[in-house]
Amino acid sequence: MSADVVSSPVQLDDEYLDEQSRLEKLVGPEWARLLRGIVTNPLSVAGLIILAGFVLMAVFAPVLAPPINENWDSKIIPRDGFSAEPKPPGTPWERNKPNTIPFWYGITGNDDWVHLFGTTSGQYDIWYGVIWGSRTALFVGTLVVTSSAIIGILIGSTAGFYGGWVDETLMRLVEIFIAFPFLVAALILASILVPIFGRSIWPASIALIAFGWTGYARLLRGDILSTKERDYVQAAQASGARDIHLILRHILPNAIYPTLVVLSLDMGAIVLSFAALSFLGIGVQEGYADWGQIVSFARSWILTLDKHWYIIVFPGIALLLYGMGWNLVGDALRDILDPKMRGR
Amino acid sequence: MTAYIIRRLLVLPIILIGVTLLIFAMLQVLGPVERSALYVRDIPHSETALDAVIRRYGLDQPFYKQYWYWLVGRVDPETGETVGGVLRGELGYSRTGREPVVDTLKRRIPMTVELAIWSMIPIVFIGIWLGIKAALNHNKWPDQLARVVAILGYSFPTFVFGLLVLLVFYARLGWFPPGRLSTEFSQEILKPGFVNYTQMVSIDSLLNLRFDIFLDSLRHLILPVVTLSYLSWALLLKVTRSSMLEALRQDYVTTARAKGLSEKVVVNRHVRKNALIPVATIAGTTVAALLNGVVITETIFNLPGIGSAAAAAALSLDVLTMLGFALFTAALFILVNLVVDIMYGVLDPRVRLE
Numbered sequence: 001m002s003a004d005v006v007s008s009p010v011q012l013d014d015e016y017l018d019e020q021s022r023l024e025k026l027v028g029p030e031w032a033r034l035l036r037g038i039v040t041n042p043l044s045v046a047g048l049i050i051l052a053g054f055v056l057m058a059v060f061a062p063v064l065a066p067p068i069n070e071n072w073d074s075k076i077i078p079r080d081g082f083s084a085e086p087k088p089p090g091t092p093w094e095r096n097k098p099n100t101i102p103f104w105y106g107i108t109g110n111d112d113w114v115h116l117f118g119t120t121s122g123q124y125d126i127w128y129g130v131i132w133g134s135r136t137a138l139f140v141g142t143l144v145v146t147s148s149a150i151i152g153i154l155i156g157s158t159a160g161f162y163g164g165w166v167d168e169t170l171m172r173l174v175e176i177f178i179a180f181p182f183l184v185a186a187l188i189l190a191s192i193l194v195p196i197f198g199r200s201i202w203p204a205s206i207a208l209i210a211f212g213w214t215g216y217a218r219l220l221r222g223d224i225l226s227t228k229e230r231d232y233v234q235a236a237q238a239s240g241a242r243d244i245h246l247i248l249r250h251i252l253p254n255a256i257y258p259t260l261v262v263l264s265l266d267m268g269a270i271v272l273s274f275a276a277l278s279f280l281g282i283g284v285q286e287g288y289a290d291w292g293q294i295v296s297f298a299r300s301w302i303l304t305l306d307k308h309w310y311i312i313v314f315p316g317i318a319l320l321l322y323g324m325g326w327n328l329v330g331d332a333l334r335d336i337l338d339p340k341m342r343g344r
Numbered sequence: 345m346t347a348y349i350i351r352r353l354l355v356l357p358i359i360l361i362g363v364t365l366l367i368f369a370m371l372q373v374l375g376p377v378e379r380s381a382l383y384v385r386d387i388p389h390s391e392t393a394l395d396a397v398i399r400r401y402g403l404d405q406p407f408y409k410q411y412w413y414w415l416v417g418r419v420d421p422e423t424g425e426t427v428g429g430v431l432r433g434e435l436g437y438s439r440t441g442r443e444p445v446v447d448t449l450k451r452r453i454p455m456t457v458e459l460a461i462w463s464m465i466p467i468v469f470i471g472i473w474l475g476i477k478a479a480l481n482h483n484k485w486p487d488q489l490a491r492v493v494a495i496l497g498y499s500f501p502t503f504v505f506g507l508l509v510l511l512v513f514y515a516r517l518g519w520f521p522p523g524r525l526s527t528e529f530s531q532e533i534l535k536p537g538f539v540n541y542t543q544m545v546s547i548d549s550l551l552n553l554r555f556d557i558f559l560d561s562l563r564h565l566i567l568p569v570v571t572l573s574y575l576s577w578a579l580l581l582k583v584t585r586s587s588m589l590e591a592l593r594q595d596y597v598t599t600a601r602a603k604g605l606s607e608k609v610v611v612n613r614h615v616r617k618n619a620l621i622p623v624a625t626i627a628g629t630t631v632a633a634l635l636n637g638v639v640i641t642e643t644i645f646n647l648p649g650i651g652s653a654a655a656a657a658a659l660s661l662d663v664l665t666m667l668g669f670a671l672f673t674a675a676l677f678i679l680v681n682l683v684v685d686i687m688y689g690v691l692d693p694r695v696r697l698e
Contacts, residue, residue, distance in 0.1 A: 172355070176362030179674045183636035184654070188666045191658040192373050272501045276640060279503045281659045298507055302522060302644070305507065306515035316504035323499035331495065 030257070037336035038329070047328025050321055058134040065131040066098040074132060077124040077287050080115065086301065086308045089118040093125070118310040120297035124287055126310060130318050132289035137322055140205055141271045147209045149263055152216025157247055157255075159217070160224030171221070174214045183273055185211045190282045199285035204277040208270055215262055223255035230254075261334045268326030275319055291315040291322075348689050352682060363674050364430070367667050368411050374663055376403040381664055382414070382436035383428055401427070435668040440660050441653070445668035448653055454543035455524070456638050456649035462546070462565055463573035463634060471577045472623065475584025479619075480611065482589060490581055497578025502637055506571040506644040513567060520567045522645045529557050568645040572637045576630045584623050591619040621691050628681045635673050 024032040038044045057064065061074070068078045078096045080087075093113040101113070108116060117126035159170040177185075186207040193203035224247075227233065233250050241250070275292025277283045279299075284290045294315040301308040371379065376398050380387055383401045388394055398404050400421065402413055417429025428434045435445035478490035513520045524530070525545060532538060532554075533545060540548050546565060549557035591597065592615055600610045638651030646652070650669060657665035 172358055172362065175355070175359050176366060179359060179363045179678050180670060181632040181635040181673055181677060184639060184670065184673050187639065187654065187658050188670050189370065191661055191666060192370050192663060194661060196373070268499065272499075275501055276503055279501075280639070280643065280655050292501075292503075295504060295507065299644075302507075302510060302646075304515065305511040309511055312504060312507045312511065316501075316508065319501050319504055320499055323501065324495060327495050327498050 034257075034260075034333070034336055038332060041332040041335070043328045044332030047325045047332065050325035051329065054134050054138065054322055054325065057131060058138050061131050061135060063102050063104075065125075065128040066100050066102060068096055068098045075136070075289050077129045077132070077289050079287065080119060080123040080125065083123060084121045086121050086297070086311055087115060087119045087123070089114075089116060089310055091115045091118065117314045120294060120311050121300060122286070122297075124294070124297075126294060126314055129289045129294045130291065130314050133291040133294070133315065133318060134322075136201065136284075136288070136290045137271045137274075137318075140201055140274050141267045144205050144208045144212060144270045144274070145263060145266045148212035148266075149216050149259070151209070152213035153220050153252075153259070155213070156217035156220030157224055157252065160221035161228060161243065161247055161251065163225075167221070170217070174217050177211055177214045180211065182211055183276060186273060187277060187280065187282060190277055194282065199283070201274075201284055201288075201290075204274050204283045207277075208273060212266070212270065215266075216259060219258055219262060220255060223258060224251055227251050227255045257337045261330055261337060264326055264333055265330035266326075268323040268330070272319060272323050291319050295319075349686055352685055356678070356682065359678060363678070364415060364671075365411065367670055367674075368414055370670075371414070371663065371667060372407070378663070379403050381439065382434075385437045385442075430671060435671070436664040438657070438665040438668075439662040440657050440665060445665050448665060449650055449668055449672060452648055452650045452653050455647055456642070456651060458544035458546060459565070459568060459572060459638060459641070459647065459649060460634050461544075462569045463576070466569065467573050467576045467580060467630065471580025472584050472620075474577075475581045475623075476588055476616065476619075478581070478585045479588030479592065487585075490585060494578045494582045497574050497581075500574070502571060502575065502640045503644060505574065506567075506641060509567050509571060510644065520563055522564070522567075524561070524564055524647055525557070526560050526564075529560050532557060564645075568641050568647060571644070572634060572641045575637065576633050579626060579629060579633065580623065583626050584619070587622045588615065588619040591615045594618070621688075624691060625684055625688050628677070628684045631680045632677060635677065 023035070026032075027035065038048070067074045072078070078098070080093055080095050080097070091114060093115055097113040101111075105113075108114075115125050115127065117130060119125055120129075155170055155174070159167040186204070189207035189210055190203040193206055197203050197206075228251055233246065236246055236250050274283065275290070275295070278290050278292030279296045281296060284293050286293070292315075295312050298305065298308065298311045301311065305312070377387065377394060380394070380397045380401065380403060384397055388397060402410060402418060405413075413428060415429060415431055417426045417432050417434065419425070420427045426432070428436070433446050435449075437443070438445045438448050441448040474486075474490050474493070478487040481487050510522060514522060525533070533540065533548070538548070538552055538554070541551050542548055546558060546561040549555070549561060597610060597614055600614050601607075605613075635651075638649055639655050640651070641647070642649040642652035643655045650672070654666055654669040656662075657669070
């Protein structure tokens with residue numbers, strides 16, 4: 001269904017048409033429209049640039065914020081002593097500083113390591129935490145979103161495809177899980193899991209997965225209910241296709257698009273929820289390179305935030321931009337996939 | 345319509361059983377020793393005393409029996425009284441509060457309700473008003489502004505936002521302090537002359553005609569209210585905008601315009617009424633956003649509500665207090681969603697016919 005090809009005037013040069021059809025041949029018309037939409041919509045381009053920035057930051061973390069030596073666990077923020085008073089950006093780094101100076105360091109105007117973004121109480125270096133925090137964000141986001149999407153898709157497609165009592169049972173199960181506000185439920189489950197898993201990324205991640213799959217299940221069920229009535233599915237069924245083949249080959253690929261929107265929005269939202277749990281103290285251990293965990297240090301400095309602004313501003317900007325990147329892409333995807341917006 | 349409501353009500357017991365089972369399952373993660381806090385204020389230290397408590401309250405019995413005891417209570421074999429039972433309002437003892445969980449909840453609910461009531465004002469006015477403005481000026485500057493506000497609202501983590509407004513408006517400018525009241529007034533409301541009708545300071549001070557206290561409480565409420573509600577402004581703004589745009593494209597709008605009605609009449613009579621129906625349905629989502637938000641907001645602004653109690657309980661792994669909070673929020677949320685579903689059926693004739 002390529003409305004733009006039909007409506008485009010004939011004088012379009014062959015090269016353009018060639019390229020367009022090549023893309024369509026490669027990924028199919030719907031995906032081609034989607035990919036074209038994403039790279040032409042200015043908002044989603046802005047989102048993609050922001051996200052690319054975070055990926056680069058994660059990839060080049062060892063260059064941007066070198067661990068203090070080869071045996072250092074890179075997820076742990078190095079600390080410059082133990083004093084409780086946070087230090088402002090630009091304070092010289094006394095103890096435990098990285099033993100290499102990267103090539104780009106000259107542009108900061110320093111010959112030796114300083115705390116570029118300052119330190120928190122306990123002297124954890126904020127620059128290191130913000131840079132390596134991008135790895136935590138991308139890892140947790142991908143892990144939680146993929147896991148909850150898989151669970152949700154399995155349950156949703158089973159319910160939608162088989163209908164009847166299977167559908168009733170599974171949907172009641174979903175309703176039980178959505179009876180709790182998401183963050184409240186995740187907070188409670190995570191704190192119950194802390195004694196079992198210890199302070200790490202796991203309690204919060206598992207809790208977010210346990211209550212995060214319901215959206216996908218409901219969405220996919222609805223999509224499948226409408227898709228399975230289509231003629232081509234009926235035809236495949238009549239010609240003896242097995243259930244699993246029907247679902248994987250004919251139904252899912254056509255029902256999956258709205259899920260993509262939620263998937264991209266969730267990639268941001270889940271990381272913000274994870275950070276909120278970290279901020280409340282139910283998450284990673286102190287000193288772990290995680291944006292929410294760094295901000296949580298500010299809780300002891302509420303009355304003097306004007307002096308200690310750097311504890312919240314730098315990791316806060318990272319969180320805001322990360323959430324915004326995914327929201328911009330997700331919003332654009334929604335507009336592209338909305339049938340009412342087609343051809344506008 | 346009646347069939348629709350009946351169907352909705354029939355599902356309700358299943359959901360309630362499921363929700364309580366889920367909460368009880370989480371409780372099972374604790375050992376029988378910790379679970380004895382359901383019945384006794386202080387868990388005994390000696391082994392024999394512990395065993396006695398566990399046997400006395402049936403904490404070593406099979407899962408389904410324990411679930412039943414937990415739900416409706418159990419006759420204490422020694423005293424003959426019925427003990428426990430969440431349906432009887434017995435949620436066990438809070439380790440952090442050193443009191444029954446129910447008492448903690450009761451004492452702290454007014455603060456949270458007060459915060460929620462004040463939050464509704466900007467949510468409804470800013471969200472809906474800006475949403476309508478944006479749709480009527482599609483792709484012009486009010487619309488672009490609305491889009492930016494919405495995306496920023498979605499992307500800002502509540503705790504970062506709350507700390508930033510504290511940084512600017514309290515630490516830097518000194519306008520709006522955290523806490524519930526200034527020191528001089530927090531003594532005042534405890535004096536016998538001041539009657540606490542609702543336990544909500546901003547409302548009680550009005551009822552006592554103490555406008556100085558009222559203004560002071562508003563000064564303390566502004567930042568938490570904005571922090572708690574901006575996410576919901578963004579949500580409502582977005583839904584109102586797209587719903588208005590959708591309604592503006594309908595045939596009956598074209599007809600109304602073709603009849604020569606002024607744009608004002610078209611919008612007021614034909615568009616707005618229909619556009620606001622879907623908006624009513626996100627009331628459930630708004631309540632969820634507020635319940636999620638109070639945990640963070642009350643913690644940052646140091647307000648004595650149930651959200652900060654839950655956060656404190658989570659930090660010290662006080663499971664009974666948290667599960668009490670979970671039960672309360674789930675019950676409230678189920679109720680709101682039920683009301684919203686029924687309201688939607690009443691408002692929108694298309695739903696009734698299904």
